[in-house]
Amino acid sequence: MVQSPKIVIVGGGPVGALAGLYAAKRGFRVEVYDLRDDIQKPSLRVDASKSLNLTLSERGLQAIAGAERPGLLEDVIKDAVPIHSRMVHGINGDKLTQKSMKYDVHGRVCYVVQREVIGRTLMVALGKQSNVRLCFRHKLQSCDFKKKVATFEILSSAQTDSETKRPTLLTTVGWISLADVRTASKCAVVDFDFLIGADGVHSNTRGQLLRQSRVDFSQRWLEDMWCEFDMAAKSDGAHAIAADHLHLWPQKDCIFLAQPNNNGTFACALFAPESIFHHLEKDPDSIIPFFRANFPGVTPDLIPTEDIVRHFSTNPHFPLLTTKCNKYHHGDSFLLVGDACHALVPFYGVGMNVGFEDVQTFFQDFLDKGRKFNGTLSPRSEKHGELEIGASICTAALLDAYTAHRRPDIHAITDLALEHYDALKVGVNAWSYLLRRWTEDTLEFYAPKMGWTTTYSRVTYGKERFSEVVKKEKRQGQVLAFAGGLLCVGLLIALLYLIGLSRRA
Structure with missing residues (x-):
């Protein structure tokens, strides 16, 4: 019995999970390898270093709907918070001010979602597919795009099997056996027909592409950094400020923002130049005066002063960066999607949506159309419901066309997101x-x-x-x-x- 082609996806975040759903829908065997523990577990926080909420807008909504999984879109947005405006906070004399600015004259909304919730929802949906296997705690070590072989280091888990006292090395979902995975010295060597790199801004798959292909890659570090803060709900569980807004406290060189969660809390963040962060780190007594001078009404009205100091002192301070590539593929066997090929600053709120759009554009606009008469993989037979197998999943020419089509759009939104940072700090006033x-x-x-x-x-x-x-x-x-x-x-x-x-x- 001839097996259908296998797509290996490196990275099990929201974009990688959506890519898996698109691939599984088309009858491919799908294997997803992720560095983290099993993110299907409700108790697991997906990534503590990336806890700023995400915004799901029209591009992302259409891409999720395009996966054609009944009820998936409803599951994604059921715990999301719809927002239709931004609220700009300030002060006039001794009086606090706030100004509501609608995003859209037609009243359309976008949705604020928690990163771990949307990631888990998509991964659970993916794990239910019979032709999918999920492999956690696997770190990509090397990849040969010509031989179509990838090597993963299998990481130990903090939780051990109570009977064997040995680490649980692999989590699998689905019917596919391990016959094509050869393990030795806590490594797995995996064959593939096509590999998708969806492993984020610090991508190992992109590193492999840079080693094996002629790619122009740029990474720009901004002088600004960010730190997360939490705003608690009121005693009755309600939001302390309007839940249908993104809240901004803009200043010329810094900004504080608050995004609503569905439990009455807000996920907040300070964005400011590195020099300000260093000053506040060296002089903790200046943290509260800084907040009161620049973000009136935040503390102690919304966040207690002791929480402001604690969050700033204990939460990580992350730099902001953007990345660009001029090529997203290698030959006929590899493709980058999501932050792995384009890291955006978060001020347009479209980073995840752009990654979702990568997936939809590739599968629907290029792979589906290219499969029709290219002599490799024909469309699903309506009569038999099976895939006719050929030499490869797609051609190098098709991937060339995808990169040429997608590159100007990715570069454009990367620059727009940077420009919007200045608009939020200064333009809104x-x-x-x-x-x-x-x-x-x-x-x-x-x-x-x-x-x-x-x-x-x-x-x-x-x-x-x-x-x-x-x-x-x-x-x-x-x-x-x-x-x-x-x-x-x-x-x-x-x-x-x-x-x-x-x-x-």
Whole structure:
């Protein structure tokens, strides 16, 4: 009996799990290898170093729906918090102020989800597939894309089997046997037909790609860092501030934000230059004065002062970075998706959605169409419901086409996310930003046929290619600048005319 081709996925986060669902739906054998413990366990926090909440918007919602798993989308968003606006906090004299700014003139929402919840939900759904095997505590050591062989180090677990007193080395789900996995010295050598790298910003699979292929790779470290804080619920379990908003306390060089959880708490974060972090680390007594001066109303009103100091002193301080690649594949056997090939700063809230869109774009727009008549793997037979097996899953030409298609969009959203950081710190209180936003919202609402909308709406609620979004943003900016110039010239001419009339009088 001929087995169907095998796709190995390195990385069991949300993007890797979604890639597994897409691959399993198409009849491939799927094996997922993840560095962490079994994230299906409800008691396990997926990644304590990445606990900032994620935002699920239209691109991500459509990608999850595209996995065609009944009830999956509902499971993902059932514990999510819908938000439709940002709330900008400040102070006017001695009075605290807050200003609600809708994301979208049509009232559309996006969803705040906890990283561990969405990751676990997708992984549980994946583990239920009969053609899927999940392997945890496996760290990629090396990969040969030509021979299509990967070697994993099998890590020990903190929990041991009570009977054998030996570490549990492997968690498996599904019917596939271990016949094609050869183990020795706590290593596993795994054959594959196609490998997908979805192992995050510090990707081992990307490292293998850089060694075996000519790839331009750039990594930019920002001077800013971030630290997590927690805002407790009120005594009755309700949220301390509006739960349908993303809350911002912006300053010129730093920002504090709060994202709602469904249990009444908020996940909060401070983003500031490294110099500010170093100053506060050296002088802990300055932490509370810093917060009161820059983020009025946060402490002690929302977070007790002792919690502010404790969170800053004990929670990790992480740097911000972005990454770019000019190539996401190798030959006909390997593809990068998600943060492994594009790390974005979190200020647009689209990082996970872009990774989900990678998966949907590859499988639906390239692999499904490329399988049809390329002589490798034909579509599923409607009569027999089986895959006809050929030499490989896809061709190098197809992956070349995918990279060429996806690269300009990835680079565009990476730059947009960086620009949006400045907009959140300064723009939300700048008259020029607010005027342009009002103009674009007004035209979208009252003259929709003109095709005008804000860049945020195009990114968050649309499905346009990011490279096209950038082009439209620039075009709209040029038109507004030209119109503003004409208006200024007209006002100047009118003013001069009125001055002339007054002098004649």
